[in-house]
Amino acid sequence: MSVTDVQKVITRAHHEEWARVVAALARRFGDLDIAEDAAAEAFATAVERWPADGVPPCPGAWLTTTAHRKAIDRVRREKKRGDKQREAQMSYDDRPEPLGPIEDERLRLIFTCCHPALAMEARVALTLRMVGGLTMAEIARAFLVRESAMAQRITRAKAKIKAARIPYRVPCEEDLPGRVTGVLAVLFLVFNEGYLATGPDTDPVRHELTAEAIRLARLIRALMPQDGEVAGLLALMLLTEARRTARVSPSGELIALGEQDRGSWDAALIAQGHRLVRERLAAGEPPGRYQILAAINAVHTCARDARDTDWSQVVALYDQLVRIDPSPVVALNRAIAIAELDGPEVALSSVDRLEDELAGYHAFHATRADLLRRLGRSQKSRAAYDKAIELAGNTAETAHLTRRRDQLGQRPSR
Template sequence: MTDVGAVIARVHREEWARVVATLARRIGDLDIAEEMAAEAFATAVERWPADGVPPNPGAWLTTTANRKAIDRLRREVRREEKHQEAMMLAGTDAPEPVGVIDDDRLRLVFTCCHPALAMETRIALTLRMVGGLTVAEIARAFLVQEPAMGQRITRAKAKIKAAHIPYRVPDREDLPARVSGVLAVLYLIFNEGYLASDPDRAIRADLTAEAIRLTRLVRELLPDDGEVTGLLALMLLTEARRPARVSAGGDLVALDEQDRGAWDRELIAEGHALVRARLATGRAPGRYQVLAAISAVHTDAADARDTDWSQVLALYDLLVRLDPSPIVRLNRAVAVAELDGPQVALAEVDGLPLGGYHPFHATRADLLRRLGRRDEARAAYDRAIALAGNNAEKVELTQRRDRLR
């Protein structure tokens, strides 16, 4: 039973978005697609332990969800309409056109990122429908309360239904208007994989791999979009560090303490090549391109002490002009500390409205430690530990706090 449970959990991660996408494409209703996919997985939980895992779990789940959707439509619509819907679901008509996007998941990403929805709503809805993230995980990504995020997602699906926004294959001319939301979604999915909000899992390699795969597909569709290339480079350079990011004991390892010999040099080379290609165009970079360039500087240093902090700070100055958010300013302060000292950096950090954000307190704690203010540093570490959602991260912060003794 335990083994089957693990298989179901893995299949859920791998197949959830595909099942939802297939249903949504056929019935044009995101609510029903999500509900029927959930019922199919619930059926799997009941039957697979006794019947065994089917040879093709994804196909089994899609077929089961289709049948449940047909049954629901038969109950809810008039006789004439129900036969039309049932025939469509049964696949008796010619296959639907897939347009310029032939990947179910990526098509669902572009569909959920409809311009009629506010940007944050597009992102939240897509993370739920495509990424399979829970409402709690999405709420953490947006730094909001879970009930508020649940209401936001519910309202988004209701608006799609009330406004008769069609679930249709996006045309090529639709892509530029939707790509910014798509990139934001893929970045958040990647970040959830790189530091999971699940307390018991430090990382989720399945999510980082899927985010990279989908971003590669977006780049094939929009090869001249600098931000698409920038995001792919950023993901590759970040993913390259993953082998050194978790210790043998399962603890997170900070960037300056990682074994750089364990980094994936192939991914680094690819990421650096993408960054150089964008720089060669001479065009003004966007947010993801600047973030990728910062990551390129870090991964170019053979040792943490060799990091070109002046270049990092210059890039953060550019990023602040593009995105003057408190989180960007917090990250910039880390570079300031390396060049101008922790006292200057602390003055900048203390003015940021990030009291509920645990990296804010972790950064303050490190600056206070470097200034010799150990009691204040310990209190800041305590606050960071209390706010951190991942157990591996809590362990790392606890170890840093305990070194103060």
Template sequence: MTQVGNAVSEAITRAHHEQWARVVASLTRRFGDLDVAEEAAADAFATAIARWPIDGVPPNPGGWLTTTAHRKAIDRIRREQHRDAKQKGALVLHDDDSTPMHAVDDDRLRLIFTCCHPALAMESRVALTLRMVAGLTVPEIARGFLVQEATMGQRISRAKGKIKAARIPYRVPDATDLPPRVSGVLAVLFLVFNEGYLASGSDTEPVRSELTSEAIRLTRLARDLLPDDGEVAGLLALMLLTDARRAARVSDSGELVTLADQDRDRWDATLIAEGHRLVRERLQSGVAPGRYQILAAINAVHTSARHVAHTDWSQVVALYDQLVQLDPSPIIVLNRAVAIAELDGPQVALATVDRLAEPLTGYHAYHATRAELLRRLGREADARAAYDRAIELAGNTAEIAYLTRRRDELR
């Protein structure tokens, strides 16, 4: 492609990242219909792809896209009305484009809360958020979650259908409902991130950076829109401090590399600095942290150590203690035990881990953790059995490769 062509295609990509959610959100407010908003936004971007290389990139791409999308929406509704005269009058147009910018931002927030509404199934919330807010296409989302395109398409239309039929509101929840609703949004974003960071598919890349980057982009947006929410900042910090280790996390031979064995020179210093800054900001706020902030703080301790031997394990354990107070789930207790092994030795850690057998018997990380502890205690036969079970249950290809090598090192 020519340099000019490149510049145009970059402008289109940038506009898509920056403007998609704005365009969809403002159309949704104006027309009260997610379908109309989504299709008109897609039409507007298709028009940009056709026109901008010829006409040049408009001076205000966002304004151009919004105006074009509004026109496309009106055209589409008129066509449908011609087709079905009964729908006449169903459309209420408010021709008011004098919306101030902060109201547009509120629109994006409304869009996020609608897409992550608790009355929708979790998988629908994820799909709808990626489509309506992140602007991923249905085939992209289907690939991301390893389902058929048709299935993903149905999932998204079913969710939009429920929003319309049950009248799920396009509104930012009021102060009393806000904390649980924000945590519902964060759960969606964290799920997208985790699926990217530890992809579960047997025929996908072990780390799916397209999903982790989308999750980070959406969380940055949530942070812009909810700057005072500590958990939003916490989740963003957690994602940045985790993603910073991405390059060091899978070896050239495709094996997962544990935190202890990672080449810390390959960590992304910029992301770590930003993550640390967010964690410090939350500490200074003096407000009691939620679970994402504590998880971010734990990752801040890890990423502060130039070498694994310098890790402040007592700080890590103290943070896990705080987390267990908030969320005494077996997975948190398991992760705490990993830190306990460093502080108090594998015997103490194993005693804790063995108590989690019942709730975590189907969880690969439980067996992997046990295997490592048994190995350190010299119980090789038991370790082998635990590795076998972990390999059986693990989905991530790099993790399976790592666990298999560890098992085969045993005598």
């Protein structure tokens, strides 16, 4: 196996095994710093040894064993007794432990990272790092903040978990409703990072992240079948994932929703998503954020052709969403729908009002560029495309924006 092939195996192992390794270490040692550092050391060792020794038959088992040894070595180097010594001894204790309502160590890790003692942003960031294995740069980009600020946020969150002795477990059933909001927010961001992955050397779509988010969402759905937002998030993920293979061209360019081959969408996932949406509508309860987003996606996936999309219904759903989530990103997405219903001029007026809040968000500039293009204002559109390309972190999206910019005509701006 060539060095390049080994590097690809290591990258895939990191995507697939990081959460398992960290979760196993967190359960054994009860310390997120030890878990993260030992896991990172194990992968660094793989980078050194696998090209020379060959890839082991079971990479995940090799990484877990190596990480456990690294963790034990660290505990011993600290030369502490008492609790530290007992933690080290846990690594040799194979007695089964009660896992709680759901027997999945990664889910235990998520609930630990999403403990209500932490601020919501800290919960999401910590889980993206500990469970998703995202880099600080990737998480910072997802939050639109500096990398150093994100590193400090994650460090403080881990320190608070340690100081407060937050247990590493899935909450008991009576505590679940109060804890699930943070978990859903985490899963949504993990899914989004997989669906529109960031980083210059990252695949534009990271299926292992979207698949993991859906898998965990299904587990939570099985645990809380009556929770509307759990069902809504799962439906949203399924309807979005159904379009995944149609989103990127063979050349690696993003394909806009209106240009996708709808015949290549996953009909089974769409049917599952529609069924969940109908179930929530039949429940007659006021919908939450994820249920409305799922309903919007249901409208899109119901149309056999982009021209058949019921944009009035989409706008009506965004009107509902704005009332419960009046964020600038929601307002931007509503404006995109308004452009289809009332025209680009009306939509551009709405978008321009969001500049102060979304100046660092690539989608804001990409939306402006498209609206200006449709209005024939090529020079301003080109400048907006340039800014969007500068800020975009997804390779497929950058390719799409670059092509659209280069296709602009040379007509004078109005």
